[in-house]
Amino acid sequence: MNQKLITGLIAIGAGLLFFVLGEDDKKISDKPELEKELESIPDIEPEYVEPEQPKNFFTARSQAILSTCHPDLVLLFNEVLKEMDCTIIEGYRNKSNQDEMFEKGNSQLQFPNSRHNVSPSQAVDVAPYNKEIHGIDWNDTATWDIFAGVVKRIATEMNISVTWGGDWQTFIDKPHWELKE
Numbered sequence: 001m002n003q004k005l006i007t008g009l010i011a012i013g014a015g016l017l018f019f020v021l022g023e024d025d026k027k028i029s030d031k032p033e034l035e036k037e038l039e040s041i042p043d044i045e046p047e048y049v050e051p052e053q054p055k056n057f058f059t060a061r062s063q064a065i066l067s068t069c070h071p072d073l074v075l076l077f078n079e080v081l082k083e084m085d086c087t088i089i090e091g092y093r094n095k096s097n098q099d100e101m102f103e104k105g106n107s108q109l110q111f112p113n114s115r116h117n118v119s120p121s122q123a124v125d126v127a128p129y130n131k132e133i134h135g136i137d138w139n140d141t142a143t144w145d146i147f148a149g150v151v152k153r154i155a156t157e158m159n160i161s162v163t164w165g166g167d168w169q170t171f172i173d174k175p176h177w178e179l180k181e
């Protein structure tokens with residue numbers, strides 16, 4: 001092997017070495033850039049997703065009873081339902097229904113003096129619905145009071161004036177709501 005060839009091979013080898021190291025240098029110098037880039041990505045808190053609650057709805061029975069009531073009561077309790085599950089117990093009450101209520105002592109008024117006795121009914125009886133017992137818990141006074149608060153707030157927001165039977169002093173009637181005269 002002559003001197004020139006050896007020199008040539010050394011030169012090629014050096015070139016290759018420089019090329020490889022050069023590539024490495026590039027990779028190393030890119031690294032901080034990548035880190036900077038990653039640092040610039042803001043930490044995003046994983047968004048809290050509220051577990052989906054089953055939507056409240058009125059049964060066909062509740063809807064039918066509510067439809068005997070004044071349109072303001074229909075609007076009001078459809079809004080209330082969105083926030084708190086409830087069930088409609090009574091709307092319009094005819095003479096025989098009112099007589100029965102009076103005889104049982106469930107109403108102090110005789111037909112046609114109850115606000116339930118006009119059509120459409122100026123009064124509606126509504127109870128908070130307890131999903132766990134699939135019905136009305138008459139003894140859960142805390143929930144009844146929360147429910148009353150929700151109805152009063154929404155009624156105010158909707159500019160509908162209502163009186164709650166739960167606020168009466170002589171004959172407390174928690175399911176009862178009537179339009180103010």
Ligand SMILES: [Zn+2]
Pocket residue numbers: 116123124125173175176177
């Ligand atoms: Zn009533």
